Amino acid sequence: MNNDPIIRINRVRKSFGPVCAVSEVTLDIAPGEFFTLVGPSGCGKTTLLRMLAGFETPDGGSIRIDGTSMIGVPANKRPTNMVFQNYAVFPHMSVADNIAYGLRAARVAKGEIIGRVEEALAMVGLAGYGARSPAALSGGQRQRVALARALVLRPKVLLLDEPMSALDKKLREQMQVELRTLQRTVGVTFVLVTHDQEEALILSDRIAVMFEGRIAQVATPHDLYQRPQSREVADFIGVMNFLSAHATVSTPDGMTVEIEGLGQVTIPRSQAPANLGDDPVVGIRPEMLTILQDGTHAAGRSARGSLVDLQY
């Protein structure tokens, strides 16, 4: 099995005039991985994705896909295909012609095209829709056409820019499940861009969190949620309460901190960074808190309080 990264991004930079969209990004993505770039609006996710696709040229750094440098390789010669935010399904072609479009560029034989288009339609659950006009499709169906059109070319990497943002909540959840299943089936590396952290956590094998053009953390959904490396990541992923504290004792199995108003709390080693400043900030996920009866508390892991308000 080949474990070399399929995508190697090394110190890639891109500015638009005075705006630095991507700065010094270094990232490896493994073959077959479902990788997600997540971050707030304007953090440079789309720009990074478009540099992978070949629509933008980096100001510096290198991008290698499948071992080949992509410098100077135009978008139409790259082993990547893209699903656009609004799907960009060509309105003047039938669904089948849309899917066959890339195969024709690749000079695939006519007989083979028909078979592969059928196969691709079946793969996205649109068998029998070939003759339809895109205007007669719903948003979700158009997205499937865009997926089929890209995957039919058997790219090494599929790039997806906010593919769910145009769908309503219910359909989005359904398409998320389908997208994940599809990725497992075809085994193609997916690189997804989203600003929805929940979507990132649901779909991905690994996630890169981006802020203002740089990558703040790359981790699995579990690690990202349980062990965010910085306050900004913790704040962006899920809900987190922040409490300022003073470090007191550090022992091999944990660290005891003094939290204002709560007293001393011991944090397990795995949840605490090795070198803590004097005034660390403790973050706690609301679902990790349990309300106990008075007198049943465990020492060092609980604090007294009173219930002020209740919301479902």
Add this chain to the structure above:
Amino acid sequence: MSIRSSALLSLYVGFFLIFLYAPTLLLPLFAFNDSTIVAFPLSGFTTAWFAGLLDVPALHEATINSLAVALTSAVLATCLGILAARATTRYRFRLMHGMLGLIMLPMVLPEMIIAVAFLVVILHLGFSLSLFSIILGHVLLCTPFSVAILRTAFQGLDHNYEDASTDLGYSRWATFRLIIVPMVLPGVVASLLISFTISLDEFIIAFFLSGTETTLPVYIWGQLRFPQRVPNVLALGTLLLAISLGLMITAEFFRRRGLRKLGLSTQESVL
């Protein structure tokens, strides 16, 4: 609004429309009138004036010239329009607005000025006047309309379609041919039809720049000197009016269909 002022307004609109269109409506009316004198009362119905058009060789020549000039001007203006519309909607560059202003200028420039300027330049350069000089003038006149129509068509074009086509393996030129052109085609047809109509009707430039060969409007102008030919001219005018109207309606139909295809509103018109 009170009833009185609304009645006044209707009256105003009524008069306005009569002034605007009544003279034009008289044209077909007298074209079918059985008398050489263009005056009321009408004496009877005839299609003789239309039939009479068939046996005037000079008229046939002028018609062929006009069609050739209009066709060439429409194609040239539309080609220029495609280039300008594409450049000014896809790319941002310095002096773009200034350039657009210059392209649009002939729309408001008096035709007389354009005609005289062309005449002076062509004669100074030592060229003789021909249909070709008329075409030059007409291209200048039609290009702004072509650019206006095509810019709307190109503006409705999402960049993502081009990116998607490139991404799927096509070169820029193939993308232009296979994606961009079909998507703006209704706009191209509208531009061709409008340019054709403008050129077909145009008089001043054609009058100043025609050498031995003339176009239809110039021919009509020449015929007005002979009173007995006036009903023939009216019949010819009626035909031209019908053709122009038909072309304009077709052009607007294509333009709207193009916008609808791109999912845009068809409410406001460019012209």
